Amino acid sequence: MIGKLNHVGVATPSIEESVKLYRDILGATSIGEKFVMEEQGVWVCFVNLPNSQIELIEPYGETSPVRAFLEKNPKGGQHHVCFEVENIEAARDDLVAKGAAVLNGGKPRIGAHGVPVIFVHPKDMGGVLVELMETPTSHP
Amino acid sequence: MIGKLNHVGVATPSIEESVKLYRDILGATSIGEKFVMEEQGVWVCFVNLPNSQIELIEPYGETSPVRAFLEKNPKGGQHHVCFEVENIEAARDDLVAKGAAVLNGGKPRIGAHGVPVIFVHPKDMGGVLVELMETPTSHP
Numbered sequence: 320m321i322g323k324l325n326h327v328g329v330a331t332p333s334i335e336e337s338v339k340l341y342r343d344i345l346g347a348t349s350i351g352e353k354f355v356m357e358e359q360g361v362w363v364c365f366v367n368l369p370n371s372q373i374e375l376i377e378p379y380g381e382t383s384p385v386r387a388f389l390e391k392n393p394k395g396g397q398h399h400v401c402f403e404v405e406n407i408e409a410a411r412d413d414l415v416a417k418g419a420a421v422l423n424g425g426k427p428r429i430g431a432h433g434v435p436v437i438f439v440h441p442k443d444m445g446g447v448l449v450e451l452m453e454t455p456t457s458h459p
Numbered sequence: 460m461i462g463k464l465n466h467v468g469v470a471t472p473s474i475e476e477s478v479k480l481y482r483d484i485l486g487a488t489s490i491g492e493k494f495v496m497e498e499q500g501v502w503v504c505f506v507n508l509p510n511s512q513i514e515l516i517e518p519y520g521e522t523s524p525v526r527a528f529l530e531k532n533p534k535g536g537q538h539h540v541c542f543e544v545e546n547i548e549a550a551r552d553d554l555v556a557k558g559a560a561v562l563n564g565g566k567p568r569i570g571a572h573g574v575p576v577i578f579v580h581p582k583d584m585g586g587v588l589v590e591l592m593e594t595p596t597s598h599p
Contacts (some may be wrong), residue, residue, distance in 0.1 A: 324510060
């Protein structure tokens with residue numbers, strides 16, 4: 320089922336500071352502009368690597384789901400891993416049939432790449448918050 | 460400096476259980492055999508994806524550095540992110556010059572892919588334990 324590792328989600332208290340880290344310290348050469356995803360309560364910024372991406376996420380709004388993560392990890396840290404799947408609804412149905420807890424009542428949302436995504440609770444995923452996204456038709 | 464996202468390191472109390480998860484629940488189709496890296500104190504097993512890998516790591520021996528991680532995260536979780544660099548010593552020198560804390564006194568070790576690696580302390584990397592590895596001459 321899972322295909323490419325599309326991105327690693329990294330939570331940060333400050334996308335600006337993280338961009339400095341990836342650009343000036345680690346020497347990443349392709350970093351997008353930050354943008355807001357209001358419904359998800361996050362600012363998002365992609366660090367583009369030749370084969371994958373780091374998705375920097377910073378809380379947006381007081382009820383952002385990333386706030387609890389940052390309370391436990393004030394400097395930030397690895398938040399989720401995202402794998403591509405061919406069909407999000409087929410993937411969701413398969414996971415639910417196998418007993419995995421799909422968040423948001425199993426309802427796909429449109430993610431930062433403009434394609435539908437679901438999240439699977441870390442308790443069923445070896446402590447890893449797993450995002451599945453439908454393979455985008457064009458890669459950045 | 461950083462090139463491809465070579466792998467995401469995922470700590471687990473049981474590689475066998477994690478293999479079941481990635482194979483039977485997430486449907487990964489290419490998973491290697493587990494092997495021990497005595498000096499690093501870990502069992503290792505790679506889940507191969509089309510563009511990258513998940514590196515499952517389980518403690519080996521009583522002094523394994525992964526034990527402390529699992530005490531905090533008993534189900535396991537994301538442990539590190541590994542980026543490829545062209546030359547590990549040049550990367551190390553560059554990071555040290557920029558003030559980053561390179562573990563093991565800055566001395567590269569041979570990693571699970573048979574090429575030299577270094578680890579950078581998460582305190583300088585936005586809470587993420589960053590591994591840098593010299594690009595392998597052949598990818599799996």
